[in-house]
Amino acid sequence: MQVFSGQIKVVQVQWLIWVTVALLIFFSLLPGDGFAQSAVYSLINTLIYAAIIYGNISWLYPRYYEKGNYLTYLAASIALLLITGMLRGCISWAIYNAYFAPKPIPMSPKIMFNFVIAGLLVFLLSHIFRIAIAYFKLKQQTEDILLQKGQAELQLLKAQVQPHFLFNTLNNIYYEAYREAPRTAGLIERLSDIMRYFVDQSNQELVSLRTEIEFIESYIELEKIRIRNSxxxxxxxxxxxxxxxxxxxxxxxxxxxxxxxxxxxxxxxxxxxxxxxxxxxxxxxxxxxxxxxxxxxxxxxxxxxxxxxxxxxxxxxxxxxxxxxxxxxxxxxxxxxxxxxx
CATH class of the missing domain: 3.30.565.10 (Histidine kinase-like ATPase, C-terminal domain)
Known part of the structure; x- marks a missing residue:
């Protein structure tokens, strides 16, 4: 598993967090509510918390806050808390009365208000959650870039074998051509210089102007061959x-x-x-x-x-x-x- 291989994916981190949250809620409720009731309420609470957090960081924050619509963001955030709080309260109240209550209890505004207020803390924590996700994504991208860089360097080392073989061959052809056709030998030398530039210099961050100009001049001389008139x-x-x-x-x-x-x-x-x-x-x-x-x-x-x-x-x-x-x-x-x- 990649979780234990040193390269943890962002999605895997989030799953681990939510499983941990669900277990914490379950074991905190277990002494007073029993196994079944604790399992149901830990599932409901975890799903509502996830709805609040992802509703904020995936929808409200990028859609409104990052675009400067602060009042709209505030109104939408309040609406999110009201909807999720009331939903959590209604579901919890219905399940409790149906399966766990000795006798049905009525839903009161105070109980509903407590559910809404409880979601406020989760909403505030969603900003920390957003920063943590951004950090792990950046870390993962950095690791991917380093891995790709290492692979590219390895491929470059492998690829350099063939160009160096070609350079040696061109040098041999150059010496053979120099005796019979010096101009042709000069063009072969230009081609060798261009290819050597691509292999040895083009992947560098900086090169000297002398090297760059020599490359351009070699390119010009080779292009002249294709022109019928000078x-x-x-x-x-x-x-x-x-x-x-x-x-x-x-x-x-x-x-x-x-x-x-x-x-x-x-x-x-x-x-x-x-x-x-x-x-x-x-x-x-x-x-x-x-x-x-x-x-x-x-x-x-x-x-x-x-x-x-x-x-x-x-x-x-x-x-x-x-x-x-x-x-x-x-x-x-x-x-x-x-x-x-x-």
Whole structure:
């Protein structure tokens, strides 16, 4: 059982709590009421207590209090206490008169009021119950994340065997090709660098700007193979090679250029990239001509999964301190990214 394996689920914790509550009520009533009456009343009281607690933490609190409707929450809470108190009183009174009373006793307003007031303490305890459930859920999520992280690291270690075999093979092919076709050997070397980046660097929290730029330049050289006519690519760089940034932040723009901004059969493909670092921020800009009859690709470039993922990632990394823009100006498509440097 998972209960005894060190990983207790939230639902299991709640079941344990309610079983404990029912037993406590049963044994507190047993000396005066006997086994049968104690068992019935412990069941009734436990069910009513559960209705009060879950009615509050699962319905009233998130539906009204968390949304700022405090008066509605107060009125609904009073209604919950009245309904559950009267229900508990009526059921207890009916069962007692039917099975356990020497002679029937009438229901009085005082008895009903006591049942309602008794539910007030349970209602107050429901807030402690809510906090406890939230704690166990958070603890369980943390354990699940750590477990997934461990499994992912194990899978990564297993997966690294094949890439390293491939790297060695590419190196052998590179040396064979270098003697006959140096340009082809250079492209093989670029491919090896890209694959090594994905395996060794992309899972790191931070990489050097030198590594990131080398990766981008290798990618550009390989993409040039797919272009029938040569592309004019100008890359302006002013940066400190040792500056650290999260990996793959700049790559989305470059990938979009070759995916949406290059006419592979056209005569003129002009692309400019600019990476300028200042003391407190890093600016990366790209500009490419819009291919003929490819204006509709702009919406794809701006709303594609790559840009959307980059926006979400920037928000997680920098909150509102990063700036991302992508727009069409005349016949050019421009992208701009600014990130703070700590």
């Amino acid at each position: 592309a004019e690519i100008h890359f302006e760089k002013k940066y400190d090679p040792q500056t650290l940034i999260p990996p793959m932040l700049l790559m989305t723009f470059v990938e979009n250029i070759f995916k949406h901004g290059i006419d592979k059969s056209g005569q003129s493909n002009q692309v400019s990239l600019s990476l300028i670092q200042s003391e407190k921020e890093l600016r990366f800009e790209t500009c490419n001509k819009i291919p003929y009859r490819q204006e509709d690709s702009l919406s794809l470039a701006t709303a594609g999964s790559g840009i959307n993922n980059l926006k979400e990632r920037l928000h997680l990394l920098y909150g509102g301190r990063a700036e991302l823009r992508a727009l069409a100006e005349d016949s050019c498509y421009r992208s701009f990214l600014k990130i703070p440097l700590s």
